[in-house]
Amino acid sequence: MYLVSLILNLLILAPWHMSANAYIWPSQYDILEDAYVLSSGFGSDGTVDEVTPCSATPAGNSPGRQNTAEWLRTAYHDMATYNSATGLGGLDGSIQFETDRPENIGTAMNTTVQFFGPLQSKRSSFADRLALGVVLAIKNCGGPTIPFRPGRIDATEAGAPGVPQPEQSLETHVAAFARQGFNMTEMIGLVACGHTVGGVHEVDFPQTVHGAITTPDNPEGVVHFDDSFDVYDNHIAVQYIDGTNTDPLVVGFNTTTNSDARIFSADGNRTMQSFAADPNFFLSRCGSLLERMLNTVPAGVALGDVIEPLEVKPHQLRLFFDNTGGLTLSGDIRIFGTTSIAAAADPADMPVTLVWTDRNGGKNSNYSTTATWDDFMAATSLWGAVQLFSISTPIDPATGISSFVVDWAYNSQLPLTTSDNGGSGFPLQDVVLFQRTGSCHGTVDQNSTVNAVIRNDMGDVTSAYIEYTHSATQIGSMALKQVTIRADFVHVGNSTSPFYDTYTTSFLSNDGFLTLNADIVSFDLFAVVGGKTYSSLDNPQLFTGC
Numbered sequence: 118m119y120l121v122s123l124i125l126n127l128l129i130l131a132p133w134h135m136s137a138n139a140y141i142w143p144s145q146y147d148i149l150e151d152a153y154v155l156s157s158g159f160g161s162d163g164t165v166d167e168v169t170p171c172s173a174t175p176a177g178n179s180p181g182r183q184n185t186a187e188w189l190r191t192a193y194h195d196m197a198t199y200n201s202a203t204g205l206g207g208l209d210g211s212i213q214f215e216t217d218r219p220e221n222i223g224t225a226m227n228t229t230v231q232f233f234g235p236l237q238s239k240r241s242s243f244a245d246r247l248a249l250g251v252v253l254a255i256k257n258c259g260g261p262t263i264p265f266r267p268g269r270i271d272a273t274e275a276g277a278p279g280v281p282q283p284e285q286s287l288e289t290h291v292a293a294f295a296r297q298g299f300n301m302t303e304m305i306g307l308v309a310c311g312h313t314v315g316g317v318h319e320v321d322f323p324q325t326v327h328g329a330i331t332t333p334d335n336p337e338g339v340v341h342f343d344d345s346f347d348v349y350d351n352h353i354a355v356q357y358i359d360g361t362n363t364d365p366l367v368v369g370f371n372t373t374t375n376s377d378a379r380i381f382s383a384d385g386n387r388t389m390q391s392f393a394a395d396p397n398f399f400l401s402r403c404g405s406l407l408e409r410m411l412n413t414v415p416a417g418v419a420l421g422d423v424i425e426p427l428e429v430k431p432h433q434l435r436l437f438f439d440n441t442g443g444l445t446l447s448g449d450i451r452i453f454g455t456t457s458i459a460a461a462a463d464p465a466d467m468p469v470t471l472v473w474t475d476r477n478g479g480k481n482s483n484y485s486t487t488a489t490w491d492d493f494m495a496a497t498s499l500w501g502a503v504q505l506f507s508i509s510t511p512i513d514p515a516t517g518i519s520s521f522v523v524d525w526a527y528n529s530q531l532p533l534t535t536s537d538n539g540g541s542g543f544p545l546q547d548v549v550l551f552q553r554t555g556s557c558h559g560t561v562d563q564n565s566t567v568n569a570v571i572r573n574d575m576g577d578v579t580s581a582y583i584e585y586t587h588s589a590t591q592i593g594s595m596a597l598k599q600v601t602i603r604a605d606f607v608h609v610g611n612s613t614s615p616f617y618d619t620y621t622t623s624f625l626s627n628d629g630f631l632t633l634n635a636d637i638v639s640f641d642l643f644a645v646v647g648g649k650t651y652s653s654l655d656n657p658q659l660f661t662g663c
Contacts, residue, residue: 158496171258172347181335185254186315187225198276201298204416210244210271213596220280223321234596239586244269260349261404266420283376310403316341351399354392429536442614444512455501462527476517486510517547548651549644557663570617576647581606587628
């Protein structure tokens with residue numbers, strides 16, 4: 118389902134922005150907010166499904182492995198290149214270029230990169246996707262709620278080596294974590310918080326694990342860190358303190374690689390004793406430490422505000438121009454809540470109405486449409502209750518649309534709430550629009566064509582162009598990079614509507630269309646009309662062949 122969630126269409130009149138006090142739609146982080154909120158079902162991108170249950174193994178790989186542990190390990194190894202003195206390194210996606218290093222032994226890094234690579238897009242970096250994956254996986258395993266801040270920028274090359282290794286001395290580990298910005302107590306906590314899930318694979322670390330019992334369910338000889346490897350809890354500390362520990366980095370046959378034993382005892386066991394005594398303290402402390410880890414980014418990278426789910430949000434809502442000259446508004450309205458009323462709501466009994474304002478700010482009793490719900494739209498969220506409702510309604514091109522509000526309630530007996538996007542309504546422009554008719558995708562080395570319409574009653578069109586973004590391979594990395602092509606639109610002439618003229622452009626993309634390497638594609642349309650810039654963002658991928 119992740120394709121569904123990523124192909125958004127946000128039609129706006131103003132630039133992307135984030136309010137200092139609230140998350141206002143649209144935002145440059147809308148794709149990530151959807152991925153954060155929609156955990157499974159309709160509209161989800163498949164991230165949480167990949168770690169459900171918490172013991173889930175990477176698809177198509179050896180049983181016994183654990184996605185949650187592998188994602189967490191990959192994120193730490195990515196961050197571990199950070200140098201707090203220089204500001205270089207951090208969680209920046211450089212792990213994509215580092216998976217062949219001895220310090221990143223095993224296939225976990227490659228598998229993780231392969232999963233999150235196709236989820237990146239123009240507005241969601243690989244590093245953001247990896248960080249968000251860790252947040253979702255840990256919550257799904259019963260762990261703490263880790264605030265997620267977007268805005269990480271992907272590196273274009275490998276970072277400096279320096280991931281701590283199990284055979285190194287305590288002094289070396291202390292120095293490595295200090296370089297990353299963590300003191301000794303925080304080092305102990307971060308290691309314990311990372312080793313409450315997963316284990317050590319004999320196939321990768323025979324110097325640490327020897328003679329593990331391999332079975333069809335555990336062919337790699339994984340020895341878990343504790344007895345509840347598939348629950349994010351404090352058992353790693355409880356078992357360490359009470360002497361029943363199974364952690365191969367504590368009680369392994371090779372004392373040289375017993376790095377957890379050296380780290381956990383570095384402060385006389387005080388941190389581990391506090392973790393063992395209070396499971397809530399363990400979760401709280403892990404939430405704080407992992408948040409810091411995920412937010413350790415290169416100097417100069419400014420992360421956005423913490424994402425908080427919007428109560429009401431457009432989802433894949435698009436304004437289309439059809440070949441009859443009419444406009445159609447279609448997509449979904451998403452409603453999210455954390456109250457008991459929200460949890461108990463029956464979507465079939467929830468009134469949801471979209472009410473719009475025309476392009477001149479006018480209102481009319483006919484400017485409304487009722488949203489509908491169906492079983493196939495069922496969805497869940499780790500953070501509360503979520504429902505989606507479908508919208509499909511014609512819009513008269515003569516009057517157009519400029520914004521809308523949503524009137525809704527959790528059941529038909531309650532008074533309606535009007536959600537107005539912070540007071541100004543949800544903006545929607547009708548000036549530059551994608552036109553399906555005649556738009557097509559070329560095969561390898563063949564041009565693609567995109568058609569658009571632009572209103573002809575608002576002044577001169579001084580500029581019109583497309584920014585087409587797709588994934589491409591990059592040297593030295595298993596992951597992909599985002600490539601954006603800009604192509605100018607050419608005025609063709611009249612359309613089937615007296616209010617719009619037709620424009621077209623052709624360009625070569627070679628983005629892997631209809632091949633095993635096909636990835637998410639989005640394109641943005643821009644037009645300067647009457648001295649104002651209008652944009653139609655994240656239009657749906659072209660699937661019609663030329």
